[in-house]
Amino acid sequence: MKSGQKSTIYDIAQKAGASPSAVSAALNDKWKQRRLKQETVDRILQVARDEGYTANLQARGLRKAESGLAGMVLPDHENRFFAELSQQFAREAHARGLCPAIVHAGRDADAQLSSVESLIAYSVDLLMIAGATEPLGLAHTCRKARVPHVFVDHPCAEAPSVVTDNTGGAALLTKTLLDVMEPPSSADPATWLYFLGGEQSLPASAERILGFRQQTKAAKALFDPGQVLACGYESDKAEAALAALYARLGQLPAGLFVNSIGCFEGVLRFLSGLPEGDIVRSTFGCFDHDPFATLSRFPLRMIRQRADLMVGEAFRQLDAGTSEPRLIRVAPELV
Amino acid sequence: MKSGQKSTIYDIAQKAGASPSAVSAALNDKWKQRRLKQETVDRILQVARDEGYTANLQARGLRKAESGLAGMVLPDHENRFFAELSQQFAREAHARGLCPAIVHAGRDADAQLSSVESLIAYSVDLLMIAGATEPLGLAHTCRKARVPHVFVDHPCAEAPSVVTDNTGGAALLTKTLLDVMEPPSSADPATWLYFLGGEQSLPASAERILGFRQQTKAAKALFDPGQVLACGYESDKAEAALAALYARLGQLPAGLFVNSIGCFEGVLRFLSGLPEGDIVRSTFGCFDHDPFATLSRFPLRMIRQRADLMVGEAFRQLDAGTSEPRLIRVAPELV
């Protein structure tokens, strides 16, 4: 107080005429087990309050070999879904009395690894990893350090993981779109439903494509491998791919399943150059959600990943203490 | 290694046939000052590498009375602007060799205070506070703990602060909207430009309203206090307020200055229930930015706060070590 320095249990002990151990016990509500008099405890707590004492969590962490920190690693925050994940993570961490430490590590595997190592060096009590580029290495590091960990969004084959039910979500969106469209005919590619965006090699995309195929096949609306345009995740690529499709068909396709919000941005850019009439004949869906996408001038079905449920599931895994691999799928919702 | 436990400098010392001090010196590149033989150092480093040693940052932090953590407190992440702030913060923290610890504290003053205290308890090396509800108390706590701190978005009268030039930005947006609209007439409230959202009592809103008033007055388009609808920041409130206005006017107003992206969401919800023709006669502006909003079905001018510049300025304040109050305004851009 006097010098503006933070006070320690030693200061408090002195002012309260007690020992540091007594102070510690009093502050941690362990005074009954340690058989301190109520009176002594009251005295200590009074002094602590007067001094504005707050524990040095590094010292506690060092002693107890834990930190009270909940670590999260994720690629970035510019994505609505990740933003929701981190928000929910912070909420749940708080509810467990942990302080969230969130690190943006980008998409680079090495950067992600160094972020994980750095969090481990702080003795984080748990680690949630979203959008891991190379999950196996990260899981290995976590296990070596005995840190409870869980993967979200991108699963890991060797650790508990929570992911969106991509196949189911894609199937749902596909079915919804087909229900709204005129029945496609094999003769005319312009009447087909196309899948746009993502990469075959990535599990998430692959699963969505699977869901798309299942439903189009069931509805006898799968005619050609060319219905799936896995052009990548960048908006530019999606814009270009759609432009090419438009040129080939001479018009927009009857239906378009857009694989991510980034791609959808590209789609919107392309559409903004078209006359109104061209657009209203088409049906659009997007596997991702953004409240502002409702702004579009045509009806749009969207799949919203349930960040809240996913984080909840992830914490349940951590609470359960399982470190065995396990894949949990959370159904997304149709908006 | 063998037991999977993390190794310490003591383990390394033993395996390398050296003392813990020597190990510490070697690992911290202080061996020249400590006069260790190159050979010894090499031996130590080799062992450290083999063991996969990483320092216990809590122990180091305890000893050095610092943590290598850069703390940030912000209300939430659902807002694009805050998301950008935190992203930029993480980048800059990283560039300084610090690990970002980002806490979502909501808008509640007590929650924010306890977040700040908690971060201080971890001996964060600096603290950036965005959107503080009651900055003075927070600043006081930081000063008492001698933690360098800076406020962003919501300024503090007693500490370095970086804010958007709200007045200037609002004036710019107002002027832009008025330039596009038909000249409003005092006789017909439906021809007016309205301000929607925010709270008079909050500095940011007050400044924006000031900028709005300046420009509408200059353009002789300020007719009535009722032109400013400070209904709060929630989308529901904004939706309700706009609905009420619509009911009163029998139509949409000629111009609408929406105070934040959250409010704009409410506006969009309301508009989605209206026929196309009703909307095209109005001019919209929003003091906030979202990439998707640029693709809306009506033209929309947006003010984009420069999170990147703001965080940069904020770090410059921290680097300079000034703890004296100082208010830095960063001009936003029109999109």
Add this chain to the structure above:
DNA sequence: AAAGGTTGCTCAATCGATGTAGCAACGGTA
């Protein structure tokens, strides 16, 4: 009065890294 139990506390080691102070061995100088 000796033995045993309870009450109310304190001592001291511990966590892992850091850094000052200092020790031993050697070479050179007077």
Add this chain to the structure above:
DNA sequence: TACCGTTGCTACATCGATTGAGCAACCTTT
């Protein structure tokens, strides 16, 4: 031979909180 300087290292206290072990003082019991 005694003295000093350099080189290469180690010992030990320290940061602040936690916690097992243990010590007085007091009260019962036989």
